[in-house]
Amino acid sequence: MDIVSILLNLLTPSVFLVVFAGVLVGIVVGAIPGLNGAIGISLLLPLTFTMEPQIGLLLLGGIYMGGMYGGSITAILINVPGDVVAAPVAMEGYPLTKQGRSKEALYYSIFSSMFGGFIGVLILILFTPPLARFALQFGPAEMFFVSLSGLIIVGALSGSILKAAFAVLLGLFISTVGVDLITGSERFTFDSIGLRAGISVVPVVLGLFCFAEMFLNIGKKPGEQVQYRDQKIARMTVIKDILRQRFLVWKSGLIGTLVGLLPGVGTTLAVFMSYGDAKRVSRRDIPFEQGNPDGIIAAESANNATVGSSMVPLLALGVPGSPTSAIIAGALVIHGIVLGPSLFVNRPDVAFTFLYGMLLTVVAMTIIGAVGIKYFSYILKIKMEYIVPTVLVFALFGAYSLRNSLFDVFIAIVLGIAGAIFKKIQVPLAPIIIGLVLGGLIETNLARAMRIAGARNMPLWEYLLATPLSKGLVALVVIMLLVVIRMRHKEKVAAKEAKNG
Amino acid sequence: MKTNLAVLLSAPFLLAATGAAQAQDYPTKTIQIVVPYSAGGGGDTVARIVADRLSEELDQTINVVNREGAGGEIGIDEIARSDADGYTLGVFGYPDNFVLEHTRDTNFTFDDLDYLAAFDEMPMGVFASPNSSHSTLEEVVNYGQENPGEMIIGESGALGLLHALAFAERSEMQVTPVRYSGGGELMNALLGDHIDLASTSSMSHDPIVDSDGKPIGFAAEERMDMFPSVPTFKEQGLDLVMGVSRVLVAPAGLPDDIRETIVVALDEISTDEKMIANFKNAAIPYRYLDDSAVDEMLEASNSVLMPVIEKNLDQIKGN
Numbered sequence: 001m002d003i004v005s006i007l008l009n010l011l012t013p014s015v016f017l018v019v020f021a022g023v024l025v026g027i028v029v030g031a032i033p034g035l036n037g038a039i040g041i042s043l044l045l046p047l048t049f050t051m052e053p054q055i056g057l058l059l060l061g062g063i064y065m066g067g068m069y070g071g072s073i074t075a076i077l078i079n080v081p082g083d084v085v086a087a088p089v090a091m092e093g094y095p096l097t098k099q100g101r102s103k104e105a106l107y108y109s110i111f112s113s114m115f116g117g118f119i120g121v122l123i124l125i126l127f128t129p130p131l132a133r134f135a136l137q138f139g140p141a142e143m144f145f146v147s148l149s150g151l152i153i154v155g156a157l158s159g160s161i162l163k164a165a166f167a168v169l170l171g172l173f174i175s176t177v178g179v180d181l182i183t184g185s186e187r188f189t190f191d192s193i194g195l196r197a198g199i200s201v202v203p204v205v206l207g208l209f210c211f212a213e214m215f216l217n218i219g220k221k222p223g224e225q226v227q228y229r230d231q232k233i234a235r236m237t238v239i240k241d242i243l244r245q246r247f248l249v250w251k252s253g254l255i256g257t258l259v260g261l262l263p264g265v266g267t268t269l270a271v272f273m274s275y276g277d278a279k280r281v282s283r284r285d286i287p288f289e290q291g292n293p294d295g296i297i298a299a300e301s302a303n304n305a306t307v308g309s310s311m312v313p314l315l316a317l318g319v320p321g322s323p324t325s326a327i328i329a330g331a332l333v334i335h336g337i338v339l340g341p342s343l344f345v346n347r348p349d350v351a352f353t354f355l356y357g358m359l360l361t362v363v364a365m366t367i368i369g370a371v372g373i374k375y376f377s378y379i380l381k382i383k384m385e386y387i388v389p390t391v392l393v394f395a396l397f398g399a400y401s402l403r404n405s406l407f408d409v410f411i412a413i414v415l416g417i418a419g420a421i422f423k424k425i426q427v428p429l430a431p432i433i434i435g436l437v438l439g440g441l442i443e444t445n446l447a448r449a450m451r452i453a454g455a456r457n458m459p460l461w462e463y464l465l466a467t468p469l470s471k472g473l474v475a476l477v478v479i480m481l482l483v484v485i486r487m488r489h490k491e492k493v494a495a496k497e498a499k500n501g
Numbered sequence: 502m503k504t505n506l507a508v509l510l511s512a513p514f515l516l517a518a519t520g521a522a523q524a525q526d527y528p529t530k531t532i533q534i535v536v537p538y539s540a541g542g543g544g545d546t547v548a549r550i551v552a553d554r555l556s557e558e559l560d561q562t563i564n565v566v567n568r569e570g571a572g573g574e575i576g577i578d579e580i581a582r583s584d585a586d587g588y589t590l591g592v593f594g595y596p597d598n599f600v601l602e603h604t605r606d607t608n609f610t611f612d613d614l615d616y617l618a619a620f621d622e623m624p625m626g627v628f629a630s631p632n633s634s635h636s637t638l639e640e641v642v643n644y645g646q647e648n649p650g651e652m653i654i655g656e657s658g659a660l661g662l663l664h665a666l667a668f669a670e671r672s673e674m675q676v677t678p679v680r681y682s683g684g685g686e687l688m689n690a691l692l693g694d695h696i697d698l699a700s701t702s703s704m705s706h707d708p709i710v711d712s713d714g715k716p717i718g719f720a721a722e723e724r725m726d727m728f729p730s731v732p733t734f735k736e737q738g739l740d741l742v743m744g745v746s747r748v749l750v751a752p753a754g755l756p757d758d759i760r761e762t763i764v765v766a767l768d769e770i771s772t773d774e775k776m777i778a779n780f781k782n783a784a785i786p787y788r789y790l791d792d793s794a795v796d797e798m799l800e801a802s803n804s805v806l807m808p809v810i811e812k813n814l815d816q817i818k819g820n
Binding site: 042045046049135136137138139140178179181182184191193194196197198263313317318319320323326327329330333335336338339340341342403404405444448451452454455456457 | 539540542545546549553565566567568569570571572574575578604605606608650651652653677679680682685686688689690692693695696707708711712781782783784
């Protein structure tokens with residue numbers, strides 16, 4: 001099947017309609033706190049059964065792409081990231097909103113998403129087979145070091161290192177609750193069937209970011225609310241500025257693509273890694289967490305880049321790299337399409353139409369986003385007394401809908417109260433999520449490494465350092481640690497100088 | 502006055518008529534099928550294919566609801582606890598409920614569920630990694646017996662571990678099982694040569710073989726129609742039959758007439774070519790068992806599993 005006929009296949013009204021509809025649904029569910037792309041996809045999954053496989057896939061792909069972007073809208077405007085991946089965007093975007101620059105922040109977000117989305121999909125189209133082989137090399141040892149490097153990023157975030165350490169330890173602790181995967185023993189379950197299933201990330205995110213923010217808003221007086229201000233800023237100014245930050249957007253897109261390949265950690269790690277890196281290289285005179293657009297550029301381009309790359313192992317090997325791509329895999333299976341190397345031989349029509357069609361989802365996202373920004377900002381005109389209950393209802397619904405479990409709702413509310421207290425005493429919330437996401441991975445992969453090393457009769461460290469890749473990753477961990485220490489030191493010196501005069 | 506009297510006199514008959522009509526009318530409202538796994542997996546797919554056709558047959562909306570968590574325990578618990586009125590049904594992969602019941606302190610037992618039908622038969626199998634030097638059962642067993650504990654076998658899910666343990670035990674090998682949280686993760690480890698063998702269902706056959714992994718055998722009675730070139734363990738002299746079968750269940754205690762309506766509808770759709778084609782498309786080996794055949798199958802299977810569970814309880818629960 002040649003490229004011309006694929007393109008002709010794509011340029012039909014039905015494809016455009018499906019792609020736009022998918023992206024729109026994605027943006028909406030992404031923007032609503034508590035809902036995300038994965039939920040949108042599972043809702044619309046049955047609809048695809050009657051469609052041609054490539055059309056159905058593009059609908060789901062559109063939701064995935066749109067959902068990754070949508071979370072940033074509420075993150076920027078009302079400081080409620082709809083998903084973990086939008087947390088760094090909230091850290092930079094909401095301060096901008098408070099300065100009356102919400103439109104600018106939204107432009108940074110949509111255009112960075114566009115660049116990231118293109119990078120991810122282009123790499124998916126061009127390099128799927130070699131990248132899939134690369135992803136396979138990540139065994140227990142490699143995953144252990146990668147997850148460990150994720151913990152170090154916490155040190156790069158602003159604020160007190162002690163409080164950050166407390167937050168990350170709390171996250172690690174939460175990750176231990178439930179039936180231990182490797183040994184099957186129960187930890188902190190107190191004979192509760194809900195706790196036995198473990199505490200999943202979604203209700204924790206909703207609690208810490210969504211409920212906590214809304215709880216704190218309840219006490220505010222009307223005048224304290226952020227006011228809507230129309231801001232005159234041209235789209236091109238923002239695009240030019242994004243491109244002027246040297247390689248920032250490209251590098252973040254690449255980090256997103258590479259880290260996004262890894263099953264389980266992909267998106268969260270990618271977003272925080274590129275955010276931390278942006279902090280290191282930013283040339284602007286604006287401190288981070290006070291509205292530095294570089295943070296938005298890095299986080300948004302990285303998260304949309306993972307859309308393409310998380311599909312690499314799925315298409316090339318039949319191994320889904322993220323919960324969302326697992327549902328997409330289910331949709332393919334129902335159509336009788338076997339994933340793996342044979343896909344490109346047996347059903348090139350489906351494979352290539354989908355790959356090139358994903359470029360269309362980026363286009364659709366950019367158009368809807370860039371045109372919609374004017375209207376998104378109207379959220380700020382709504383009084384807080386209407387926003388708080390609305391967001392809380394959606395968040396309750398979102399916490400429930402993940403596993404249809406009231407227990408998750410309970411978890412979200414408890415963490416909402418805890419989150420509100422943490423915000424008051426300035427304990428950073430993002431490290432809790434990082435600890436929760438990575439804790440399980442670090443532990444299970446280390447346990448697996450110990451078992452395999454035992455079976456192979458070699459000491460653990462020898463197994464951990466057996467491959468060139470794992471040696472390289474150890475070097476990465478050490479370098480990141482040094483960089484973080486240096487960043488911290490510089491900040492301290494700068495703070496001292498500012499104090500002295 | 503006359504009319505009133507007529508109404509009064511006929512009231513008991515009317516009531517009786519509505520009573521009868523209620524049962525005959527079943528279903529009068531939306532039916533829920535609870536799936537104790539996330540959307541997109543094999544059990545979910547079976548539920549959706551069946552729900553689609555069954556809803557036409559019963560002329561009523563059927564919603565598939567995913568209630569995942571704790572290896573299926575949460576969803577199965579909910580099915581068992583719900584009202585036996587025919588409006589809550591469940592689809593899951595047997596023997597998940599049986600293994601959970603005997604390895605954990607669950608609220609449900611095997612008999613809390615009424616097994617109405619089974620739709621597929623998916624045997625477990627063993628696959629070797631692409632760079633493995635073993636490609637037949639004989640080679641695997643020879644190496645495993647000569648090097649006790651060195652053969653690393655990856656597994657995921659309760660049945661994955663049981664099958665790995667039974668496989669090792671019946672071929673008199675000592676292996677090291679390594680646990681993965683899902684079929685995808687397990688496949689990744691096998692194809693990347695991080696483990697030697699994988700214990701997983703026949704559903705993983707195509708992606709594994711596509712990337713040069715080697716099928717060692719299936720724990721089935723006979724060779725599968727779908728993969729005629731893969732030998733069974735039995736024909737290679739290893740007596741091991743173990744597999745997943747997606748069953749449709751209701752909470753025990755359904756009223757007879759409602760049960761009858763569902764069972765008749767299931768029998769009716771079981772030969773529907775469109776539905777069977779959907780199973781085939783999804784690479785799920787279709788095998789329909791009606792409400793009495795399914796009981797026989799489950800009883801036979803329980804008696805195979807029980808000794809394996811009892812013998813390895815420590816390892817399954819927490820080693």
